[in-house]
Amino acid sequence: MATIIEQLAGFAADVDARTLPADVVRESQRILLDSLGCAVASLGDEGARRGVDYARYLGGTGGEASILGTGTKTSVPAAAFANAELINALDQDAVLPPGHVTPYVLPGALATAESLRVPGAKLLEAIAVAHEMSFRIGKATDYLRDIKDGVVTIPDVIGYSSTLFGAAAAVGVVKGLDAETLADALGIMGSTVPANTQRAWMMHAPSTTIKYQLAGGMALSAVTAANLAERGHTGDRQLLDDREYGFPRFIGTSRWEPAPITAGLGTEWTFTPFQSFKPYPHCRVMHALFDALTEIVETHDIRPDEIDAITAWGESFVLQPVWVNETIRNPRDAQFSMTHGLALAAHRIPPGKDWQTPEAVLDPSVLDLTKKSTFQAHPGYTEALKSDPAARRSRVEVQARGTTFAGERAYPKGSPSPDPATYLTDDELAAKFRHNVEGVVADPDAVVEAVFALDGTEDVSALLNLLR
Structure with a gap:
């Protein structure tokens, strides 16, 4: 045989x-x-x-x-x-x-x-x-x-x-x-x-x-x-x-x-x-959160300096050193830091190579907003993953102007899923x-x-x- x-x-x-x-x-x-x-x-x-x-x-x-x-x-x-x-x-x-x-x-x-x-x-x-x-x-x-x-x-x-x-x-x-x-x-x-x-x-x-x-x-x-x-x-x-x-x-x-x-x-x-x-030059674990966050700041035209806090719930297994790291020295650090990624997404920089320039990564405004961002496990993540290995239950809340703006995603953009909108088309x-x-x-x-x-x-x- x-x-x-x-x-x-x-x-x-x-x-x-x-x-x-x-x-x-x-x-x-x-x-x-x-x-x-x-x-x-x-x-x-x-x-x-x-x-x-x-x-x-x-x-x-x-x-x-x-x-x-x-x-x-x-x-x-x-x-x-x-x-x-x-x-x-x-x-x-x-x-x-x-x-x-x-x-x-x-x-x-x-x-x-x-x-x-x-x-x-x-x-x-x-x-x-x-x-x-x-x-x-x-x-x-x-x-x-x-x-x-x-x-x-x-x-x-x-x-x-x-x-x-x-x-x-x-x-x-x-x-x-x-x-x-x-x-x-x-x-x-x-x-x-x-x-x-x-x-x-x-x-x-x-x-x-x-x-x-x-x-x-x-x-x-x-x-x-x-x-x-x-x-x-x-x-x-x-x-x-x-x-x-x-x-x-x-x-x-x-x-x-x-x-x-x-x-x-x-x-x-x-x-x-x-x-x-991947639409974003960042670890895939954060992409559903970025989708929700960018929609919030763009829909409500929220400037980074108006944001008091960003709170995110996502993949439960990534509370590990490389992802919780906030010592940002270079683009490699930035690609995996969850809080830095949230801060960068809130600045509405077009996804792509512009995200990973030293100027963007080390922007004082981005670093300041990193300190105002937190990440924790989504309570429904494991159950969603059991039913579909592509599922990424994610929620983000942005506190700005005395209001809390919230968004959720079940799948990140770019992944095949039951939602046709997540598919990245040939044109995209x-x-x-x-x-x-x-x-x-x-x-x-x-x-x-x-x-x-x-x-x-x-x-x-x-x-x-x-x-x-």
Whole structure:
């Protein structure tokens, strides 16, 4: 019987863009468009610049793969590193359980596709495979939010290393590797994945400027695994089947339910109903609150200096150091501080790259309002989460002008939900992209058009050239 890794490899090798469901193609295009915009928007970020500088050190400036938005060409491994750092830098990139997936799985495939000048359909196949595989393996392990004895808890060991099987597979798909070589790539990837260190990052605040796990390093490791397999290295194909010594043991997960990894594999696509996009460059836990808060201050034209207090109720599990931190030194701190995020949203700065400039983050008015903001667990959050994993019960109250203004949300904008209004439409996603690339990309509309026509493009490098 084929191992789980061999079944995943067979699935990846057999995917054909001509037979992909329309929603899978469209969602893959949307993921790509959003990621390109997030990357370009990050070019002014100090942390992202470190990643770009290191990539130039790693691969020079004479290769065949682009560092997005810079005009620099470098090696495939170096471009994968830089673009992963850029996509994730402002924390406005797409989210999919187990959390952030795209910044780890897209960059290697994108750089490889450009260097090989493959058709756009091949890149879309890789994006779809990477997200489907990452979602399925993520379901087998601990979730970021677990409900135990009626309480939402965080596992002792969490992280995004499980996404790297999909990342390595995506590179292999672009290269046209056969199922046998792909199985070796996944086996190599499984035995070389980084440790899941995210819980330490969450518990130590103020946090480091490297968040979650190093996005560039993770993307680079996927490129390495696929290329080593192509060159003849073999991988451990039993890693996902072996509970005692394999991946579930050494990655540190307390739950391993592998059945969803292969159930309907190749005939059922499962990731699209859970794919979300972020209007705000801030941790997703706050987005429903931002939706309600911005509606309040805009509807009633409330100035920041009129606000006496902001009180918010939201996700119950995030009363952890990285989120309750109010020591704001840089945009990385700001991306996760709940009270600072409320203060920033109340200033009505257009969501996007403008939120994470040092000037906005360290604005004395924002810092002053941070001190007037509080966050606590919403009493109905756990019950809502039990019934729908996308639910985010949130309430915010703004005290201003001697009056209390209140707003509530059940789901954040950008997430699929029973409320059609929360879906981020193609037009809204394109508007986010245009705002993010303003001043850098000469013709944003041409990029939008090229992405949504990618399945008919003969050479994906034509799209990347539009981002110079």
